Amino acid sequence: MMHRFGGWLVRQYNVLARGELTFAPESIAIAVTIPMPGRKRKQKPEVSIIGSGRLGTVLAVALASRGYSIRSLVARRAQKARHAATLLDAEVQVLAAKQLRLLQPADVFLITVPDDQIAGVAAELNRLEFTGTALHTSGALSAEVLAPLRERGWRIGSVHPLMSVSDAREGDAALRGGYWSVEGDKSVLSLAKTIVSDLGGKSFSIRSEDKPLYHAAAVMVSGNVTALFDVALEMLVECGLTRKTARSVLLPLIASAVHNLETKDPVRALTGTFSRGDLETVKRHLAALKNKDLADALELYRLLGQRSLKLTKKHPQITQILKSV
Numbered sequence: 496m497m498h499r500f501g502g503w504l505v506r507q508y509n510v511l512a513r514g515e516l517t518f519a520p521e522s523i524a525i526a527v528t529i530p531m532p533g534r535k536r537k538q539k540p541e542v543s544i545i546g547s548g549r550l551g552t553v554l555a556v557a558l559a560s561r562g563y564s565i566r567s568l569v570a571r572r573a574q575k576a577r578h579a580a581t582l583l584d585a586e587v588q589v590l591a592a593k594q595l596r597l598l599q600p601a602d603v604f605l606i607t608v609p610d611d612q613i614a615g616v617a618a619e620l621n622r623l624e625f626t627g628t629a630l631h632t633s634g635a636l637s638a639e640v641l642a643p644l645r646e647r648g649w650r651i652g653s654v655h656p657l658m659s660v661s662d663a664r665e666g667d668a669a670l671r672g673g674y675w676s677v678e679g680d681k682s683v684l685s686l687a688k689t690i691v692s693d694l695g696g697k698s699f700s701i702r703s704e705d706k707p708l709y710h711a712a713a714v715m716v717s718g719n720v721t722a723l724f725d726v727a728l729e730m731l732v733e734c735g736l737t738r739k740t741a742r743s744v745l746l747p748l749i750a751s752a753v754h755n756l757e758t759k760d761p762v763r764a765l766t767g768t769f770s771r772g773d774l775e776t777v778k779r780h781l782a783a784l785k786n787k788d789l790a791d792a793l794e795l796y797r798l799l800g801q802r803s804l805k806l807t808k809k810h811p812q813i814t815q816i817l818k819s820v
Contacts, residue, residue, distance in 0.1 A: 539561070539562045539563045539564065539693075540563060540564075540601075540602035540603045540628075540686070541563070541564045541565075541566045541601040541602045541603070542555075542558055542563050542564070542565055542566065542601060542602065542603045542604075542605060543565070543566045543567035543568075543569070543588075543598065543599070543601040543603070543604050543605070544565065544567070544568055544569065544604075544605045544607060545569040545592075545595070545604060545605065545606050545607065545608060545616055546569065546570065546605075546606060546607035546608035546609075546612075546616075547568050547569065547570035547575055547576045547578075547579040547607075548570070548575075548607065548608075549660050550607050550632060550656070550660050551568075551570075551579070551605070551607035552579040552582065553660055553669050553670060554605060554607065554632075554670075554694075555568060555579055555582070555583060556582050556583065557670055557694050558690075558693075558694070559583050559584070559585065561693045561694065562693075563693075564585070565583055565585065565587050566587070566588060566599055566600075566601040567587065567588040567589075567590060567598055567599055567601065568580050568587050568588070568589055568590070569590045569591070569592060569594075569595065569598070570590075570591065570592065571591065571592045572591055572592075573589055573590060573591040573594070576589045576590060576591070577589045595616070595619040595620070596619070596622060596623070598620075598623060600625040600627065601627060602627055602628060603627065603628045603629075603630060603686070603690075604620065604627055604628065604629045604630070605630055605631075605632065605654075606629060606630065606631040606632065606641075607631075607632045610633045610635060610636055613631050613633060613636060613640050613641070614640055617629070617640065617641045617643055617644050618643065620644060620649070621643050621644055621647060626644075626647060626648040626649045627649060627650075628649065628650040628651075628652070628683055628686060629641050629644050629649050629650070629651050629652075630651075630652050630653060630654050630679070630683070630687060630690075631653050631654075632653065632654060632655055632656065633653060633655060633706075633710075634655040634657075634676065634706065634709065634710035634713055635706055635707050635710040635711075636653070636706060637653060637678060637679075637703035637704070637706045638651045638652045638653045638678060638679035638680065638703060639703060645680070650679075650680050650682050650683040650686075651679055651680055651683065652677065652678060652679020652680055652683040652684065652687050653676070653677070653678055653679055653706075654675050654676070654677050654687050654690065654691060654698075655675060655676040655677075655710075656670060656673055656674075656675050656696070657673060657674045657675060657676060657713055658670070658673040658674075659717055670694050670695060670696060671694070671695035671696070672695060672696065672697075673695075673696045673697075674696065674697050674698070674699060675691045675696050675697070675698045675699075676698075676699060676700070676701060676706075676709060677691065677698045677699070677700050678700055678701060678702075678703050678706070679703075684700070720749075723795065724745065724749065726789075726791055726792050726795060727741075727745055728741045728742065728745070729789065729791075729792065730784075730787075730789060730792055731744065731745070733787050733789065752764070752766075761806055762806050762807075765803060765806050765807065767803075768780070769800055769803035769804055769807065769810070769813070770803070770807060772807070772809055772810035772813060774810070774812060774813055774816075777800070777813050777816065777817070778816070780796060781793070781796070781797075781816075781820060784796060793820070797817045797818075797820050800813070800817050801814060801817050801818070804817075
C-alpha cells in the first residue's frame with residue numbers, strides 16, 4: 496500500500512511540475528512546493544544626494560520608488576535633509592553640509608546644489624577615503640567642474656533635467672516623461688542613462704563645451720517665457736484688468752501656442768499680426784506701448800517682432816519700422 500501511494504505521489508509531483516491540474520484521491524489535498532527558477536535581478540546602485548532642495552528631494556523620492564537605496568541626504572542645514580528623509584520609507588544618513596567628511600560610501604553621489612557650490616562639494620568629496628561616481632545636475636556646467644575627483648579615481652558626469660521642478664511634493668510625477676541632458680566620462684554615460692530611464696525620462700547627449708549654450712536655450716523657453724508672461728500681465732493691468740483676470744485670459748492663449756508647437760515647426764505655428772503682415776496694427780501697438788510708458792514691453796515687442804518676421808521671411812517694411820523704434 497505504501498509503495499503504491501509513493502508511486503502516486505511521484506506521478507502527481509510530475510503532473511504539477513508540468514502545470515496540469517489534478518486532484519488527490521478520496522478528497523485528500525496534498526500541497527507540493529516546487530521551486531521555480533527565478534531571474535537574477537540586478538541590484539540598483541546605492542545613491543547619496545548632496546543638496547536636499549526641491550530637485551534633490553524629488554530625486555530621492557523618485558529613485559527610492561524605483562528600487563534605489565538612498566544612503567545619505569545632505570543639506571545646508573541638517574533639518575532640511577531630515578525633512579526630506581521623512582518622505583522615504585527607509586533609514587537614511589542625514590547630514591548638514593559642514594558634515595560632509597562623515598559621508599558614508601555609496602555607488603553614486605548626486606550633487607544637486609546650486610552651480611556656484613559644486614566645485615566646493617567636489618573638493619570636500621576629494622578628502623574622503625573612498626571613491627565612487629559623482630554626477631551633478633547643473634545645466635550650465637559640464638562634468639569638468641568635478642575634474643579634481645577624476646584624478647583620484649572617481650567617475651564623473653552630469654545629468655540635467657530639462658524641466659521645471661517647482662514643488663518637491665510633486666514627487667516622481669514631476670520627472671516622468673522629461674528629457675535629460677547627459678554628458679561626462681564615457682565610463683559613466685551608460686549608468687547615467689539607466690538612471691534617467693528608470694525615472695521615466697529620456698536622455699540625450701551634447702558636447703561638454705556646449706553646456707552653457709544648451710542651458711541658455713532652456714532658460715529661453717522656461718524662465719524667460721514666465722517673464723514674458725508677466726510683461727503681458729502688466730499690459731493687461733494697464734487696460735484695467737486685475738492680475739488674476741489677466742492670468743485667466745492669457746493662459747488659454749499660451750496653451751494654444753504650445754499646442755501648435757507640439758504639431759508644427761515654428762514657421763508654420765506662428766500666427767497673428769507679424770505672420771499676416773498687418774502694418775497698421777503694428778503701428779498702433781507701438782503707439783500704445785509708448786503712450787503707457789511700458790519700456791520693457793516695448794523693447795520685447797520690438798525684438799520678438801523682428802524674430803517673428805525673420806520666420807516669415809516677408810514684410811521687410813515692418814522690420815524697418817521695428818528697427819527704427
